[in-house]
Amino acid sequence: MPKSKSRSDVAFRIGTGAFGFLLIALVCGIGVILAIESMPSIQKFGLSFWRTEIWDPVAGEFGALPFIWGTLYSSVLALLIATPIALGIAIFISELCPAALRQPLVFITELLAAIPSIVYGLWGIFVLVPAVRAVETSLPASLRALPLFSGPPLGLGMLSAALILAIMVIPFISSISREVLKSVPPAQREGAYALGATRFEAIRAAVFYARTGIIGAVMLGFGRALGETMAVTMVIGNNPKVAVSLFAPQYTMAAVVANEFAEAADRLYLSALVEIGLVLFIITLIINSFSRLLIWSMARTDKVVAEPVEAEAAA
């Protein structure tokens, strides 16, 4: 009996290990296929693909810079808007919310995550974009002179894209942050109260304790914002130009691939589009590794910091 048990143990380990390996193989496979398919473009443009601003399918000149810029700019803006709101929601639900309100609020934030992005896009076109245009046109001329607000007030553009992305990532960041806050040991808050902390200070202690998890939640939102396609392409204006202005129509990597892939018949054009996919893959990889590194290094210093605190609490 024990023998067969250990045998099934081995089989189980091999089985689950195979699934783990499958995942690694999948990621590597995607990278390799993207690289092979984009070879003509890589050979023709080399590294200049990353810093060229021209995207001309007729002349066969391709550069990814406007798309890289648009993707990163819209995602970072979205996070700047979404993170405080999502954290506020998470803290309210987990710490301050009356019990009767908690379940409906949780349900509604999670419902936001379940709405298909095309629906967000349609809502963006018909509601958000006109509203943004109204705000843009009512801006005083002195502000409009700033580079950040230059250009005609179209409504479509970076600001609308950032807002819609922010709304889309809020449920992700707030749900995970809420779970993380929930898992903070009660002893943390009780300890704070015991030391005479106010409610605000106790919450601050809990948020501080959960900060690696919260950063993880934000990075997950960032990953989602980077890859979001349909809703963004419907409101960003799809113009491959690098611009600082929030009013300027711009473009993202995922959007250009989705828009142009179906009609691209030329080999170089196709491979340039695939290379955009490769660039997005690489950037996502870098950002994910960076966030892992950040969380890991914080978790390490946490231990060093946490020990004396625990010792104090024990004392």
Added chain:
Amino acid sequence: MNAIHKIAVAVAGAAVLVTGAAAQTMKINGAGATFPNPIYQKWFSEYNKLHQNIEINYQSIGSGGGIQQVIKETVFFGATDGPMTADQLQGAPGKILHFPTVLGAVVPVYNLPGVTAELKFSGPVLADIFLGKVTKWNDPALVKLNAGVTLPATDITVAHRADGSGTTYIWVDYLAKLSPEWKSKVGVATSVNWPTGVGGRGNEGVSGLVKQTPGAIGYVELIYALQNKIAYGSVMNAAGEPIKASVEAVTLAAAEAAKAMPPDFRVSITNAPGKGVYPISSFTWLLLYENAKDKAQAKTMVDFVKWALTDGQKYCADLGYAPLPEAVVKLEMAALAKIKVS
């Protein structure tokens, strides 16, 4: 054991039934342009009612995708809104023939609050607007075309398609014919490097943009404008008349083009000569191999195309497509004989 036997027998029986049915039904796969998709689907389903053993599947993945798949021979036939280039034809393993099926047109749509009169445009002016050279609605060029209309000094916002599209191809093909600057600076393709403006996704994206932005101008398919009752401007044709797009004016453009039709049907009919012709019109084509590997499928497709060009044309009106003129159908019937069916 008994139960397992029963299941095995049932499965074997089902397999026999399935293969038996497959032997009788001929399935043909095609892929390509999205613009003619509604009428193609109608045709294939109507044709299936007439010939129940023939099932034609069509995937509207876009003209570019259709051309790719035909060249790779993953589908039996393709469909495209812009004729294949010489390079693409060279890349195919056999000779590919083009067959026009229906006609489409592209119309300028605009949003100019305070102006109720219908505006007139011309090729050079449209090209200058889309090049970003004409930036105000009261530009002298527009005022000259629209004598008697008071045009405001509103800024022009250009709206174009962001996705690669046959609609864009027809539009820029027309602009390039009437503006040397457009031809040299931008060129003709399903996606181009737009000098100015914002991109919307699909006809609905462009028309939504135009509807919401005061001072905007864009372009959509005639069918889309007709079905959604969107007002559009008229365009000067080669004979110097301002023509408002209609199904008849589009068919007329093709009839004029038929007089000088090249044998391979790869012809642009934008800015076609003749009176009453709408100038931003185009064919959409089916792509078939002249000498396909599967001769039975080739014969079926030839029969189908013959039906589509004659009886099938009556479905055009309901779906808003312009039917082919008689002269073009006649030329195509002769060309269909070139396809080897045995």
